[in-house]
Amino acid sequence: MKRNATAVWNGSGKDGNGYLTTQSTALNQTQYSFNSRFADGVGTNPEELLAAAHAGCFTMKLSFVLDEAGFTANTLQTTAYINFENGSVTESHLVLKADVPGIPRETFEASVKEAELNCPISRVLTAKITVESFLE
Structure with missing residues (x-):
C-alpha cells in the first residue's frame, strides 16, 4: 500500500504561500504559509x-x-x-x-x-x- 500527498509552494519562504492536497482529498488545496506555520495565520502546517x-x-x-x-x-x-x-x-x-x-x-x-x-x-x-x- 502506498499513500501520497502533494505540496505546492509559490514565492519566497517568508512571503510565499502554498497548498497541500492528499490522495484522499481530505486535504484539497488546503493552504499553508509562513504565518500558519510560525505564527497564527490561517491554514495548516x-x-x-x-x-x-x-x-x-x-x-x-x-x-x-x-x-x-x-x-x-x-x-x-x-x-x-x-x-x-x-x-x-x-x-x-x-x-x-x-x-x-x-x-x-x-x-x-x-x-x-x-x-x-x-x-x-x-x-x-x-x-x-x-x-x-x-x-x-
Whole structure:
C-alpha cells in the first residue's frame, strides 16, 4: 500500500504561500504559509499534520492491541502535542483519555506502551515520544 500527498509552494519562504492536497482529498488545496506555520495565520502546517497523524496512528494501534488483549474501548481520545524547536521536531507528547470497561490497570498500561512503541508513525519518528494516559 502506498499513500501520497502533494505540496505546492509559490514565492519566497517568508512571503510565499502554498497548498497541500492528499490522495484522499481530505486535504484539497488546503493552504499553508509562513504565518500558519510560525505564527497564527490561517491554514495548516506540517507539524499540525504530523500531530494528527501521530494521534490517529497511536489511537488506532492501541485499539488493535486492546482487541488482542480481549478488551474493547468505549472511547479512546488522543491529543498529540508536537514540539518544533530550532528547525526540528524534538518531541511528540501524546495525551490519552480512555474508557475501556473491565481492563486491569497493568493490562492497560502495557497496551499503551505497546501502541506507543509500535504504531507506524512512532516507529518513523526520531523525536522523543512521551505518553500521558488517563483511564476513566
